[in-house]
Amino acid sequence: MSVFRQILAVVGMNLRNLPTRIGPSLVIVVGIAGVVAVLLSVLAMAVGFSQTIAGGGSPDRALILSGGALGEAMSSIPGDSVPNILNAPGIAKDAQGRPIAAAEALAQVQINPQRGGKPINVALRGVGSIESELRPEIHIVAGRMFRSGLHELVVGRNLRERYGLDVGSHLQFQNGDWVVVGVFASTHSSTLDAQILTDAQTLLAAYQRSWFQSITVRLAGPHGLDELKHALTGDPTLHVDAYSESGYAAAQSSALNAVLRFIGYFIGGMMAGGALFGALNSLYASVSSRSVEIATLRAIGFGSSSVVISVLTEALLLSVAGALAGAFFAWLFFNGHISSMQLNGLQPPTAFAMAVTPNLVVLGIIWACVIGFAGGLFPALRAARLPIAKALTALV
């Protein structure tokens, strides 16, 4: 009998009598399912978060902030310097020759989630009238766009899903009653999906402010950013700097992303350790309960390699089953789940949809196989080294 057929025969026999060892086998499956579910859930937050942050940034756009500001919340640009900035080279123009750019103002609004719970701060962003050309990825999914001059708002789709804000909702702030007239969504998930948009001038008037936080511009051509940066930093009266929107987004999210990944791998790693010990226990037990069977096989001429492979196959199959179960639960409970996370203490939290991606599932299976292999190797070696005579006499 060829080695290959030997292996096939032993593996098949081993798997057929797996049901008699259901308890210890379940320990491996459940243990690994737990590891993979926790690992994937935490990483799904990291992935969802960075997708959302990166989704808002486009390489064709630039963000202008006051010099030295670490983020929009720390930036302020006086209203009277806006026209000068918009005249800078490097900004794309529309058909009428107007720059495709908007000075934007940010404020925070406290909303009470409709399902109860503590009030939560949400960013209110005043945007320009040229929004559809500046951010073509935004489209209205319910109701209509706000009209300037009126206390009208459009809300991101994550706010509808998480806090129940919808067309017709009213919000009270700054001595006014504001009505939600539309819900918008971005083509790719974006931080904007967790914000409220209104007309910038209306917002400034309501808050009696004369300064903006940032200016978002569409860049003219591939060298637009360099031209813009050069012109802006060359003018000492402006005190502003321009950043590529996608680069800015990546820089903003990198720290929190690293923390989330660390938490995922750290907790996942610890749980993997626990599951590994469980797997070792179960497989040692499995080998010792089959010692007579293994010794008989060896006595009638099966090689020790086929025994080793049968134990490892059992371990790996159970681990993969566990990984799939864990990934399924992570996907079932958390894929698309709207979570919220604060980038830093100065900005309202960002709501985002968690994403259990195929890449993550593959990562989970790899982890499971490593645990299964490590947990199966030593029991397999013990099975191979089992002294045949001793194992067979133990029966009598």
Next chain:
Amino acid sequence: MKYFRLIWTGLWRKKVRTIFTMLSIIVAFLLFGMLQGIDTTFKHLVDQGRLNVLVTQNPAGLPLPLADLAQIQAVRGVTRVTYRGLFIGDYQSLRNIMIVLPIDSENFFAENAQFSVSQRDRDALLHTRTGVLVMKTVAERLGWKVGDRIPIQALNARKKDGTATWTFDFVGTFDIPNSPIREEPLLLMNYDYFDTGRATDTGTVMLYQETIADASQAAAIGNAIDNLFANSPNRTHTETERASAQGQLAQLGDLDFFVEAIVGAAFATLLLLTGTTLMQAYRERIREFAVMKTIGFTDRRISVLVLSEAVLLTLGSALLGLLIARVLLPTIGSQLSRFGLPGLELPGIVLLIGIGFAVLLALVSAVPAAVRAERLSIVDALAMR
């Protein structure tokens, strides 16, 4: 206790298996201890928020005019008012973020008794316009001494001359004993130096803090304050210090939910693991139990022996895991405090809850084996039926 040796020997019947089971339990309780430690640290921060102190802020996240001060002081029930700004900067590099609170140095300490400052340092700040008091642990870490001049690069407050570097005179230190935030890079400066030096938002503060005579009147006084500014362009939102801390915790995200989900997953796995291990150990010893029953051990005694073995195994391992967590947490916490996170510790209550869980885990997972041991029939067992 005369049976301790018997239980102990039973436990180590299969050394490798016991060690692996112990390691799994240790890991699970280490995880439990660390996650609960983080969770309780945040809750502890909320509990430190006082109920007789109100905080007034602009719900828009913008500053409030300092001109509101006199009106707030006049509200019935308010005994003292102080205010502060917020200045965030870095020392030498962005790795050393400094949170500087511009305070009203005459009234701040009377209202915030948790700050422990010597009278000498307090006076020094009061009389040195450009002075700064530094969190003791931070001053020690950076080796700052009285008389040093400390340049801090502003991230949110540019100066009138267009530059962003503020220079401070180090005049002393303060401490916040027993607080999770006592390793945070917190500094106190004079509001006056801050406000006259900055280019924007002059004459504004980030928040007002009011001490009230009667904590039960908190809601009414808060409303009275908010009503004063209901028709002004800068409306206010007043709540107790504790409610404000709770709100901040809620902003942080679904911390509670994740801690519970992870601990739940770990414990469910563990329950199954120890359950099957104990069942295996029981099966291997069926004959031993039969012999013991033959020589006079009662059914009840046998089942108690099985249970005690399980409790010893899980409790011992759980304690080990919790102790490791207790040692590790402060170390991790002080590493993270550089990023402005609170220090971490494992309070006694978490230890107790952990011990409770360990006993529960032992009993639940050992009950099937114990019941079978109790019902074991000598004849069947010896005949291996």
